[in-house]
Amino acid sequence: MHEFVPPQRLLLGPGPSMVHPRVLQAMSVPLLGHLDPAFLAVMNDIQTLLRQVFATTNRFTIAISGTGSAGMEASIVNLVEPGDAVVVGVNGVFGTRLATVVERCGGKAIRVEAPWGQIIEPDAIEAALQRSGPVKAVALVHAETSTGAWQPIDAIGRFCRNHNALFIVDAVTSLGGVPVEVDEWGIDVCYSGTQKCLSCPPGLAPFTMSERALATIKQRRTPCQSWYLDMGLIADYWAEGSRAYHHTAPISMLYALREALRLVEEEGLSARFARHQLNSAALVAGLMALGLAPLPPVGHRLPMLTCVTVPTHIDEAAVRSQLLHTFGIEIGGGLGPLKGKVWRIGLMGESCAEANVLTLLNALEEIGIRSGWVSTPGVALQAAARTYSRIH
Ligand SMILES: *Cc1c(COP(=O)(O)O)cnc(C)c1O
Numbered sequence: 225m226h227e228f229v230p231p232q233r234l235l236l237g238p239g240p241s242m243v244h245p246r247v248l249q250a251m252s253v254p255l256l257g258h259l260d261p262a263f264l265a266v267m268n269d270i271q272t273l274l275r276q277v278f279a280t281t282n283r284f285t286i287a288i289s290g291t292g293s294a295g296m297e298a299s300i301v302n303l304v305e306p307g308d309a310v311v312v313g314v315n316g317v318f319g320t321r322l323a324t325v326v327e328r329c330g331g332k333a334i335r336v337e338a339p340w341g342q343i344i345e346p347d348a349i350e351a352a353l354q355r356s357g358p359v360k361a362v363a364l365v366h367a368e369t370s371t372g373a374w375q376p377i378d379a380i381g382r383f384c385r386n387h388n389a390l391f392i393v394d395a396v397t398s399l400g401g402v403p404v405e406v407d408e409w410g411i412d413v414c415y416s417g418t419q420k421c422l423s424c425p426p427g428l429a430p431f432t433m434s435e436r437a438l439a440t441i442k443q444r445r446t447p448c449q450s451w452y453l454d455m456g457l458i459a460d461y462w463a464e465g466s467r468a469y470h471h472t473a474p475i476s477m478l479y480a481l482r483e484a485l486r487l488v489e490e491e492g493l494s495a496r497f498a499r500h501q502l503n504s505a506a507l508v509a510g511l512m513a514l515g516l517a518p519l520p521p522v523g524h525r526l527p528m529l530t531c532v533t534v535p536t537h538i539d540e541a542a543v544r545s546q547l548l549h550t551f552g553i554e555i556g557g558g559l560g561p562l563k564g565k566v567w568r569i570g571l572m573g574e575s576c577a578e579a580n581v582l583t584l585l586n587a588l589e590e591i592g593i594r595s596g597w598v599s600t601p602g603v604a605l606q607a608a609a610r611t612y613s614r615i616h
Pocket of ligand 1 (some may be wrong): 370
């Protein structure tokens with residue numbers, strides 16, 4: 225076999241996103257032992273930087289070894305014991321996955337459903353809490369990557385407090401792209417992934433937990449069914465002063481995350497959020513000019529993930545294939561009931577740039593002209609350019 229050289233790609237799908245060269249470089253420096261004091265300092269830096277992006281003072285703020293789904297699994301498997309009821313918002317793939325994990329832990333998932341593309345109304349969560357008797361937790365997806373819906377979160381922590389339930393939030397796609405206010409919104413467990421708006425390769429799940437959630441874990445009647453994701457054991461590795469071996473930390477991934485978080489810090493969170501807003505506004509203007517309308521209603525559209533309905537006269541899969549093979553651009557197709565019906569365009573982290581928006585719109589126009597569904601060349605670029613000139 226010969227050396228693998230990946231083809232050039234512009235990653236504008238639902239993740240992974242483009243990675244800054246500084247992050248790739250960080251992954252190629254020599255290893256340290258996972259208990260080396262120099263490496264423990266790297267872990268401390270990551271904890272400090274993660275507390276900033278999560279907007280929390282939580283002592284327990286770490287990076288779990290594993291992708292975003294490991295963060296999801298850790299949050300459920302540590303808190304939910306057999307028989308526990310959990311209210312889960314289900315309006316896409318990731319809410320569905322949360323409910324599945326709850327049931328695999330022997331819990332009872334009380335699904336509060338909404339059509340794919342819509343948000344879960346906060347009042348529906350409160351109503352479910354009122355009629356359900358004792359509930360261990362409420363679990364919601366902040367940024368539903370399968371539909372592009374932006375879930376309102378800020379009021380729900382209060383409902384959870386009133387009903388003595390913990391509040392679990394999936395911030396895999398939202399963290400680093402829109403505000404995630406763990407302390408202010410009363411979130412008890414929040415997890416994310418590295419490969420979306422943090423623009424780091426997949427492999428770690430940033431994770432933070434309140435003292436209330438930690439106390440709940442300490443009072444478990446049964447041991448956590450997962451040894452690998454047992455946060456009680458993992459706490460002993462991350463906590464300063466104990467640093468007990470649990471599993472070998474993925475050293476190079478943690479180097480990468482430290483560098484990716486340094487880039488976030490250098491840009492500043494509010495500038496980063498504004499960049500996501502601006503580029504998504506230009507993208508949506510361009511897509512609308514091509515007759516491609518976002519699925520979620522105005523006001524509930526994620527800036528980092530735009531899910532548009534593809535009209536039936538456009539060959540959805542053929543366009544994605546042309547984008548990839550002719551232009552080297554990756555976008556995502558639909559999942560589950562949206563398969564073949566939507567495109568999911570990600571502008572996450574490093575991928576979120578004016579040049580990338582214009583490159584994609586230009587490629588779509590060119591494909592549309594060749595296939596006959598674009599008749600006025602330049603409409604999408606003009607609409608995007610107008611957005612940029614209005615705001616710049
Ligand atoms: C991507 C994603 C996940 C899962 O992350 P993986 O890194 O694929 O394991 C979970 N929740 C949401 C909202 C996601 O977008």
